[in-house]
Amino acid sequence: MSDGLVELLCRPVTEAAIGLLGWRLQSGEGSATTEVVLTEVEAYGGASDPASHAYRGKTNRNASMFLEAGALYVYRSCGIHWCANAVVGPVGEGAAVLLRAGKPTKGRTVMESRRGRQDHLADGPGKLCQAMSIDGTHDGTSLVDGPIRLVPPDGRADGFVTASPRIGISRATDRLWRFSLGSTDS
C-alpha cells in the first residue's frame, strides 16, 4: 500500500535514492493535477555528509530534514528557487533525497503555464518545484498524505540507473550519490 514509500525511505539513503527513481511525484487536484516521473535524484546524508544541510546539526532552516521518513523538506536556493527533498531514515537522522529532475506525465499544459516555457519544464531542482507549484508552505508536509504526494511506479522502471558526482556543491564531490534514470524511450 502507501507504506511502500516509507519502507523504501527507511533503507540507507543511497538505496532509497536509487529506489525513488521512477516514482511519480504528484501535486494538485482535479484539472490542476501535475505529475512527473523522477529521473534524477541525489542522496544527502546527515552529520557524516559535509555537503548536507544537516551536517552542522538541526537548525530552523532544515528542521524538516530531521522529520520522519516520508516528510517533504523544501528549502530555498540562492534565495530564489525552491528545492524539494524526500526525508529518509528515522527521526533525527537528517538524511534526505533531493528531487533534482523529472519527466512531465500529467498536467504538462499547467506546468508550461507555470513555468512560462515549453522546454525544460522540470529538468532541474528549482524548475521541478516551480512546475509542481512547491514552495515553502509545503515544507514539512507528508509525501504519503499531503498536498504533494509520491506514488509508486506503475510497472517496472524501464531504463538504467547511472551514478555520478553530485552537482553544485563544493565538498564530498567524490561520492557518487547522484543517480539519474536513463530511459529507453526518449
Next chain:
DNA sequence: CTATGGATTCGCT
C-alpha cells in the same frame, strides 16, 4: 550587529 555563502536558473555573447 554585520558579513558571508549557498543543493540554482536565466540571459547574453
Next chain:
DNA sequence: GCGAATCCATAGA
C-alpha cells in the same frame, strides 16, 4: 561559457 539576481541562516566580534 560566464555572470547576475535574491533570501535567510549561521558565524564571528
